[in-house]
Amino acid sequence: MKSSVITFPGSNCDRDMDVALKKFGFKNKMVWHNDIELPKSDLVVLPGGFSYGDYLRCGSMASKSKIMKSVINFANGGGMIMGICNGFQILVETGLLPGVLLRNKYLEFICKNVFIKINDEQNRYFKNINNNVLELHIAHNEGNYFCTKDQLKEIEENDQIAINYCDKSGNIGEQFNPNGSINNIAGIFNKKKNILGMMPHPERMIDPYLSGEDGSIFFKNLINNLK
Amino acid sequence: MIVNEQIAIDHGLKKDEYIKICELLKRTPNITELGIFSAMWNEHCSYKSSRLHLKKLPTKGKQVIQGPGENAGVVDIGDNDAIVFKIESHNHPSFIEPYQGAATGVGGIMRDVFTMGARPIANLNSIHFGSPQHKKTKNLLRGVVQGIGGYGNCMGVPTIAGQTNFDSSYNGNILVNAMTLGLVKKDKIFYSKATGLNKPVIYVGSKTGRDGIHGASMASASFDENIEEKKPTVQVGDPFTEKLLLEACLELMAGDSIIAIQDMGAAGLTSSSIEMASKGNLGIEINLNKVPCREAKMTPYEIMLSESQERMLIVLENGKEELAKKIFDKWNLDFAVIGKTTKSKKIELFFDDKIVADIPVNTLVENSPMYDRKWKKAKLPKKNKINKEDLNNLKIIEVLKKILSNPNVCSKEWIWQQYDHTVMGDTIQKPGGDSGVVRVHGTNKAVAASIDSSAVYCWAHPLTGGKQVVCESFRNLISVGAKPIAITNCLNFGSPENDENMGEFVECVQGIGEASEYLKFPVVSGNVSFYNQTKKEGIKPTPSIGGVGLIKNYKEMITMEFKEIDNIVLVIGKTEGHIDQSLFARNILDEKNGPPPEINLFNEKNNGETLLKLIENNLIQSAHDVSLGGIITAISKMCIKGNKGINLKKPKFLINEIEYFFAEDQGRYIVEITKKDLKKVTEILNKNAVHFDELGIINKNELYINEKTKVTIDELRRSNTNWLNNYMSK
Numbered sequence: 007m008k009s010s011v012i013t014f015p016g017s018n019c020d021r022d023m024d025v026a027l028k029k030f031g032f033k034n035k036m037v038w039h040n041d042i043e044l045p046k047s048d049l050v051v052l053p054g055g056f057s058y059g060d061y062l063r064c065g066s067m068a069s070k071s072k073i074m075k076s077v078i079n080f081a082n083g084g085g086m087i088m089g090i091c092n093g094f095q096i097l098v099e100t101g102l103l104p105g106v107l108l109r110n111k112y113l114e115f116i117c118k119n120v121f122i123k124i125n126d127e128q129n130r131y132f133k134n135i136n137n138n139v140l141e142l143h144i145a146h147n148e149g150n151y152f153c154t155k156d157q158l159k160e161i162e163e164n165d166q167i168a169i170n171y172c173d174k175s176g177n178i179g180e181q182f183n184p185n186g187s188i189n190n191i192a193g194i195f196n197k198k199k200n201i202l203g204m205m206p207h208p209e210r211m212i213d214p215y216l217s218g219e220d221g222s223i224f225f226k227n228l229i230n231n232l233k
Numbered sequence: 234m235i236v237n238e239q240i241a242i243d244h245g246l247k248k249d250e251y252i253k254i255c256e257l258l259k260r261t262p263n264i265t266e267l268g269i270f271s272a273m274w275n276e277h278c279s280y281k282s283s284r285l286h287l288k289k290l291p292t293k294g295k296q297v298i299q300g301p302g303e304n305a306g307v308v309d310i311g312d313n314d315a316i317v318f319k320i321e322s323h324n325h326p327s328f329i330e331p332y333q334g335a336a337t338g339v340g341g342i343m344r345d346v347f348t349m350g351a352r353p354i355a356n357l358n359s360i361h362f363g364s365p366q367h368k369k370t371k372n373l374l375r376g377v378v379q380g381i382g383g384y385g386n387c388m389g390v391p392t393i394a395g396q397t398n399f400d401s402s403y404n405g406n407i408l409v410n411a412m413t414l415g416l417v418k419k420d421k422i423f424y425s426k427a428t429g430l431n432k433p434v435i436y437v438g439s440k441t442g443r444d445g446i447h448g449a450s451m452a453s454a455s456f457d458e459n460i461e462e463k464k465p466t467v468q469v470g471d472p473f474t475e476k477l478l479l480e481a482c483l484e485l486m487a488g489d490s491i492i493a494i495q496d497m498g499a500a501g502l503t504s505s506s507i508e509m510a511s512k513g514n515l516g517i518e519i520n521l522n523k524v525p526c527r528e529a530k531m532t533p534y535e536i537m538l539s540e541s542q543e544r545m546l547i548v549l550e551n552g553k554e555e556l557a558k559k560i561f562d563k564w565n566l567d568f569a570v571i572g573k574t575t576k577s578k579k580i581e582l583f584f585d586d587k588i589v590a591d592i593p594v595n596t597l598v599e600n601s602p603m604y605d606r607k608w609k610k611a612k613l614p615k616k617n618k619i620n621k622e623d624l625n626n627l628k629i630i631e632v633l634k635k636i637l638s639n640p641n642v643c644s645k646e647w648i649w650q651q652y653d654h655t656v657m658g659d660t661i662q663k664p665g666g667d668s669g670v671v672r673v674h675g676t677n678k679a680v681a682a683s684i685d686s687s688a689v690y691c692w693a694h695p696l697t698g699g700k701q702v703v704c705e706s707f708r709n710l711i712s713v714g715a716k717p718i719a720i721t722n723c724l725n726f727g728s729p730e731n732d733e734n735m736g737e738f739v740e741c742v743q744g745i746g747e748a749s750e751y752l753k754f755p756v757v758s759g760n761v762s763f764y765n766q767t768k769k770e771g772i773k774p775t776p777s778i779g780g781v782g783l784i785k786n787y788k789e790m791i792t793m794e795f796k797e798i799d800n801i802v803l804v805i806g807k808t809e810g811h812i813d814q815s816l817f818a819r820n821i822l823d824e825k826n827g828p829p830p831e832i833n834l835f836n837e838k839n840n841g842e843t844l845l846k847l848i849e850n851n852l853i854q855s856a857h858d859v860s861l862g863g864i865i866t867a868i869s870k871m872c873i874k875g876n877k878g879i880n881l882k883k884p885k886f887l888i889n890e891i892e893y894f895f896a897e898d899q900g901r902y903i904v905e906i907t908k909k910d911l912k913k914v915t916e917i918l919n920k921n922a923v924h925f926d927e928l929g930i931i932n933k934n935e936l937y938i939n940e941k942t943k944v945t946i947d948e949l950r951r952s953n954t955n956w957l958n959n960y961m962s963k
Contacts, residue, residue, distance in 0.1 A: 019656060056476070215790075
């Protein structure tokens with residue numbers, strides 16, 4: 007399986023994602039934001055970080071990078087694109103995913119483990135995943151997902167809500183919502199479910215000596231689904 | 234402007250220093266030259282009050298590749314890998330503007346580390362605030378924490394450990410000490426010594442603006458009521474540009490174009506160019522019209538004294554300019570050839586085709602003032618007599634809960650959750666343990682780092698306090714199974730012109746020196762911050778020690794949480810019952826006098842090395858050093874983190890139970906071992922003449938002293954975690 011990770015100026019989880027993808031069997035290439043063509047890929051990843059310093063709205067400058075044209079073409083052709091954290095913010099800014107990511111409710115950066123519930127398995131990201139709840143890690147300042155009532159209705163009806171913040175047993179409640187996201191939303195799909203944006207970082211949870219290992223479950227399942 | 238004595242004094246120079254400048258130049262300096270002298274000769278850059286004493290610190294060791302004098306220290310960790318590390322203060326600016334002050338402190342120390350060719354892999358910090366009741370404390374704390382996070386998080390370097398302390402002596406002068414560790418290949422370390430004539434001098438990074446002019450001079454004076462007016466001297470940080478600068482520098486460093494490189498930190502272009510010339514025994518010629526400026530019509534004086542951040546000065550090999558420029562263009566950073574090395578041994582600055590400064594380099598460096606300041610030796614205070622009956626009337630659980638919720642003991646999760654501590658995917662011990670630990674990417678090795686200070690002990694008796702901080706750092710590394718290698722120190726004190734403050738400095742340094750010599754734990758880098766003082770009121774003497782150690786196989790790292798029910802808990806090291814200056818004495822008995830606990834360096838070394846032996850033999854399940862709050866506080870934290878309880882035994886010794894549990898005797902560790910290992914562990918401890926007591930057996934969820942005296946771990950956890958959250962949400 008071939009993957010590509012895009013490096014924007016200010017990306018800082020690009021290497022971590024490269025390490026994770028390779029660990030689970032992807033042949034990964036790093037792609038520079040100023041490149042025009044994407045290499046042939048089965049999966050494109052927009053990594054976490056602070057692209058362009060996030061000095062304008064998070065992700066907005068990166069969404070206008072040269073490479074994004076070919077990323078958007080790839081998406082429109084049904085290609086698999088995953089945006090993690092800042093990558094999620096970029097996907098929202100390009101309009102590939104609905105909604106926006108606001109500043110965290112308590113106005114503080116949050117770095118900690120959270121539980122997320124997988125809502126939908128009719129897609130190539132989570133199909134066949136045995137665990138309904140994963141423990142992943144978040145590290146962000148702007149992860150408070152928001153959209154209009156109409157948009158919410160639409161994404162609910164289309165099963166576009168990929169994952170929600172929850173407790174260990176999968177209960178979704180305000181007390182398990184780390185950042186104020188509407189309906190505890192931690193990640194969403196586009197309509198066709200070839201694009202996934204999520205705040206949690208699976209790449210930081212890939213061996214037992216780190217904060218946890220549930221990221222491994224995600225990646226192992228993902229590569230099997232893509233085969 | 235014609236320079237005179239008053240202008241020199243307004244620049245923070247003393248009258249005799251100004252006379253010396255005129256003598257050295259054999260003429261009156263012009264205003265640009267005066268600015269350069271004032272920047273190089275202030276306390277912050279010249280170490281004029283401290284140099285004499287710092288020379289006595291042990292700086293050499295088998296693993297030391299580079300000691301003090303470079304951008305950072307470097308130690309060997311085997312297999313051609315080396316760790317570059319240093320700590321630096323950003324106290325004065327952080328009090329004036331907490332967010333930017335703290336942020337640029339973190340940015341500055343990271344730059345020191347990557348200037349040497351190392352990729353930063355971990356950040357730490359030690360921050361000290363005034364009393365929680367003081368009106369400024371809450372906002373300063375919030376601003377500093379957000380500033381540290383804002384910079385480190387954006388750079389993508391994990392913040393893995395730290396220390397936060399509250400004491401009314403910091404009401405008018407907070408402390409922000411930031412430390413960075415970087416990883417480099419031993420044969421790819423870069424230094425600041427310029428060599429070769431007619432080599433191009435390159436400016437890269439951000440443009441130069443009017444921010445931070447006289448920052449280093451501001452940090453070399455006490456505060457008064459007009460301090461708010463100094464806001465413009467605080468620099469403004471841009472972590473995004475620094476991230477680009479990091480990647481661009483490392484890309485250029487992969488080749489062989491760089492002869493010397495130096496970041497523009499305190500005193501900006503002035504100190505960086507002069508340091509490179511001085512180390513290489515060369516001259517440097519700079520055309521100031523070529524310096525990329527952010528603002529129009531900047532004068533030579535402003536260009537030379539600006540402390541705009543995220544800038545570097547590089548001496549390149551001839552003919553490499555194009556190649557280097559390509560890399561900096563790729564990262565969208567300014568790149569300009571601004572001068573060349575010369576044989577004149579002078580710093581020669583040109584502006585609009587006129588020479589605007591012409592100063593022999595040695596007058597700025599070797600001839601800079603050095604003072605043997607008057608200092609007063611501190612007496613060891615007399616021990617307090619503690620009334621045993623008073624102790625017997627105390628309810629141990631109530632006291633324990635009070636101590637666990639003390640601002641200096643309570644959980645600091647509110648703080649470190651705002652720092653990205655997991656980026657780079659190698660953090661195997663997060664903040665909240667004895668040391669932070671990161672793996673050396675792609676190897677079995679891991680590096681442990683800890684940051685410590687004990688201002689109360691240093692204030693009570695500086696010599697003992699100085700030793701104690703080094704020992705505590707040693708212990709924190711050993712507690713995670715790391716072999717201690719070396720330290721960096723950040724020496725925060727009041728005014729050196731006051732003989733008591735100067736005495737505190739001299740004796741703390743002596744203590745640090747004695748302990749690091751004995752423990753073979755040399756000082757490889759550091760920084761001095763004097764004048765942490767508002768009017769006549771100075772801070773408690775606060776040397777911060779950053780320690781670094783190596784774990785050969787990261788899978789054998791030790792953590793502090795209790796692991797298994799029925800395991801046995803021991804305390805290694807002897808408990809004599811030293812209560813004076815303990816958290817218990819100061820906060821429960823309200824007794825602020827008396828000597829700090831004694832340091833026995835033989836026991837420190839022997840206990841620590843023996844524990845490492847036990848760890849190497851896989852006999853230790855968990856470990857934690859005993860510090861503030863004594864044995865029972867240490868145990869409670871191990872219970873809280875592991876979500877387990879303990880059945881404590883009655884101490885065998887004659888001293889009072891309260892003294893036994895809350896005393897702060899040094900050189901002690903709590904360890905958890907399995908029942909089947911008890912015999913082997915006892916044998917090794919006895920063979921090495923290490924004192925130990927059996928404390929109890931781990932249970933499900935209660936701290937149990939006797940039938941009437943017990944408490945659930947959940948209740949202790951609430952005491953420990955609630956204080957800071959409540960304080961910050963009010």
